[in-house]
Amino acid sequence: MSSLIPKGVFSCPEDDQRIRAAWQHFLRSADLPGDVAVRPPVDQSWRRCLDSRVDPGLRQAPEPLTEAQLQALRDRYRRLLDASAPVMAMAHELMAQTGNIMLLADSEGMVIEAGGDYAARDRAERIHLMPGSPWDERLCGTNAIGTALLLGQPVQIHAAEHFCEGIKHWTCSATVIRDPRDGHVLGALDVSGESRSFSRHSLALAVTTAQRIESALARHEMASRYRLLELSVEQLAAQRDEGLLLFDPHGFLVRSNLHGPAALAARGIDLELRGNTRLPALALGLEGRPSGPLPGWLPVDWLQPVQSRGEVLGTLLRIPLPSRPARSLAAPHPRKSVPGEREAGFARLVGNSAAMAAALRKAQQLAGCNVPVLLHGETGVGKEAFAQGIHYSGVGREGPFVAINCGSLSRELLASELFGYAEGAFTGARRGGMKGKIEAAHGGTLFLDEIGEMPLDLQSHLLRALEEGEIYRLGECAPRRVEFRLVAATHRDLREEVAQRRFRQDLFYRVAVTSIRIPPLRERRDDIPLLAGHILRRQAERHGRALPELDPEALQALMAHDWPGNVRELHNVLEGMLLLGGCRLSRDDLPDELRPSAWAETGGVEGQLEEAEREVIRQAVERSRVNLTQAARALGIAKSTLYLRLRKYGMFRTAEAGGRLRLD
Ligand SMILES: Nc1ncnc2c1ncn2[C@@H]1O[C@H](COP(=O)(O)OP(=O)(O)OP(=O)(O)O)[C@@H](O)[C@H]1O
Structure with missing residues (x-):
């Protein structure tokens, strides 16, 4: 991201005359007069211009590219152009009649896009400040685009500060645009106008616009990584004896499967698997093929493009383990689970609804692949139960399962719980220090509940633990090796x-791409009968009670409820009913919030009156043992009215043993 504006980058138009005189002196003697303060970035740039023999009498930048050449350049910078299109369009509108223009340049200073005031654009074209023209400092002397690119920071160049005569009636502010992945400079954003339009704010505008472009780039990047991983996750998860490394279209490593490091080591390939590992040869060219010569150790048939709808989104590098012959790339054999089969770790998760089946399928698929998994869902939907399922079905099932909730601890406590501490690290620290949860999860799974609540600085330490496989206990200088699988959860x-900016983007890449949404109970009401039966059986066993029968009316109420607390709430409700009710659990055994008033959706006073009426009618009918003439008389209403009311409230008059009413 662009840094904040450093000191000394603003021009002082009131010094313009003196700076022009200093420039003339500089051209004569190759040095500045002692009494004029030319700002350091300008002074240094003039000296560079002299060294590069830039012609101070230049009246304009070199001739612009032809239309075809410019188009080819723009194709190369498609990603940057797409990310900046909305802000350039806005600049066009906002800068109308301000005398200012906005320019986007590539990393060499070649202008690739322009927007803003039309009249100013016409005047800018006279000095070739336009798409297709190069504004490299070595060609055009001191200028905001070229100088900002050289310095890698924002800079304002006003009037006489420009090195070449023909540009001295312009005022320009520019800053660099950096690639959010690794911070390298992608290009520059410039705001320019004739010198009378000078404003200090132009530089602020350039910096904020560049930041918006960087954010857009980061969003695009996140979306395409998401797609790439979605497309490759099945292959990465498959239990095959080969190392699989997934690279994005720019040649950056996205993911490795479990065998990746072993396959590299077995073949003696020296490639460290970290978050910013890059194989430049795997950067894809325009036609979706690797753009550079492959390293000697990498035969072309190890490469498999990852495509979607004809577009190549990345490359899967498949490294066969030396003992086995390389398999045909065309015939991958992903591990498939038998339909309906539920792996051991997931056996205690109940639910057959389509939404639940989809979540379970994805969890089972990811369990076999050593990637971090993010579980997304409301409270009580079963995130921890899923995490355990993934652990007990995964490769580390023999190791420990360690859970910690990031939302329930203060920053300091969370830091020491996660990373542990050395003896004497702080007052009250235990003798001998303490092992943190990450270390405790070594060889197994760490379940980080509510990861979204983790403070930003701890997120950096967690990322380091994930990427480098090492942590430092608080108060210790030597790292400790840790190997664990991360399953995180968040609502x-x-x-x-x-x-x-409350969650680190790099950590997001690391944990969120392989994510599973666990649907809330209200989206899978079909699961409620099965879940209710399962919970009642478990609780009856636990409390040494006979298994009660659940009245259909009560079940219907359970299915109609919205369950803000999801399965946990259902569990608590059923446990309470079991402990307080008899051998048949009816609507009367439901807690108040689930009684009819809560499930009748009318709500408010009207809803409550109706609920009261319904209850009076129900009691009268039950007391009369479903003799409706008698019930109507007891209620003081006509029998026909009673019929209408019974229909309205969904009660029908079939009496069960004991004369109870049921819902229609
Ligand atoms: N599909 C399911 N089948 C059986 N039991 C379930 C299911 N889903 C959740 N449970 C049970 O519901 C309770 C709550 O689940 P869990 O603690 O996993 O939820 P959570 O999403 O992690 O909650 P929180 O966000 O509050 O931490 C647990 O007792 C769990 O065993």
Whole structure:
């Protein structure tokens, strides 16, 4: 991301005359007069211009590219152009009649896009400040685009500060645009106008616009990584004896399967698997093929493009383990689970609804693949139960399962719980220090509940633990090796948290791409009968009670409820009913919030009156043992009215043993 505006980058138009005189002196003697303060970035740039023999009498930048050449350049910079299109369009509108233009340049200073005031654009074209023209400092002397690119920071160049005569009636502010993945400079954003339009704010505008472009780039990047992983996850999860490394279209490593490090080591390939590992040869060219010569150790038939609808989104590098012959790339054999089969770790998760089946299928698929998994869902939907399922069905099932909730601890406590501490690290620290949860999860799974609540600085330490496989206990200088699988959970939208800068983007990439949404109970009401039966059986056993029968009316109420607390709430309700009710659990045994008033959706006073009426009618009918003439008389209403009311409230008059009413 662009840094904040450093000191000394603003021009002082009131010094313009003196700076022009200093420039003339500089051209004569190759040095500045002692009494004029030319700002350091300008002074240094003039000296570079002299060294590069830039012609100070230049009246304009070199001739622009032809239309075809410019188009080819723009194709190369498609990603940057797409990310900046909305802000350039806005600049066009906002800068109308301000005398200012906005320019986007590539990393060499070649202008690739322009927007803003039309009249100013016409005047800018006279000095070739336009798409297709190069504004490299070595060609055009001191200028905001070229100088910002050389310095890698924002800079304002006003009037006489420009090195070449023909540009001295312009004022320009520019900053660099960096690639959010690794911070390398992608290009520059410039705001320019004739010198009378000078404003200090132009530089602020350039910096904020560049930041918006960087954010857009990061969002695009996140979305395409998401797609790439979605497309490759089945292959990465498959239990095959080969190393699989997934690379994005720019040649950055996205993921490795479990055998990746072993396959590299077995073949003596020296490639460290870290978050920013890059194989430049795997950067894809325009036609979706690797753009550079492959390293000697990499035969072309190890490469498999990952495609969607004809577009190549990345590359899967498949490294056969030396003992086995390489398999045909065309015939991958992903491990398939038998339909309906539920792996051991997931056996205690109940539910056959389509939504639950989809979540379970994905969890079983990811369990076999050593990637972090993010579980997304409301409270009580079963995130921890899923995490355990993934652990007990995964490769580390023999190791420990360690859970910690990031939302329930203060920052300090969470830090020491996660990373542990050395003896004497702080007052009250235990003698001998303490092992943290990450170390405790070594060889197994760490379940980080509510990861979205983790403070930003701890997120960096967690990322390091994931990427480098080492942690430092608080107060210790030597790292400790840790190897664990991360399963994280959150109820938050982590993309939004990243956008709001409350969650680190690199950690998001690491954990959120392989995510599973666990649907809330209200989206899978079909599961409630099965779940209710399962919970009642378990609780009856636990409390040494006979298994009670659940009245259909009560079940219907359970199915109609919205369950803000999801399965946990259902569990608590049923346990309470079991302990307080008899051998048949009816609607009367339901807690108040699930009684008819809560499931009748009318709500408010009207709803409550109706509920009261319904209850009076029910009692009268039951007391009369479903003799409706007698019940109507007891209620003081006509029998026909009673019929209408019974229909309205969904009661029908078939009496069960004991004369109870049931819902229609
Ligand atoms: N599909 C299911 N089948 C059986 N039991 C379930 C299921 N889903 C959840 N449970 C049970 O519901 C209770 C709550 O589940 P769990 O603690 O996993 O939820 P959670 O999403 O992690 O909750 P929180 O967000 O509050 O931490 C547990 O007792 C769990 O065993």
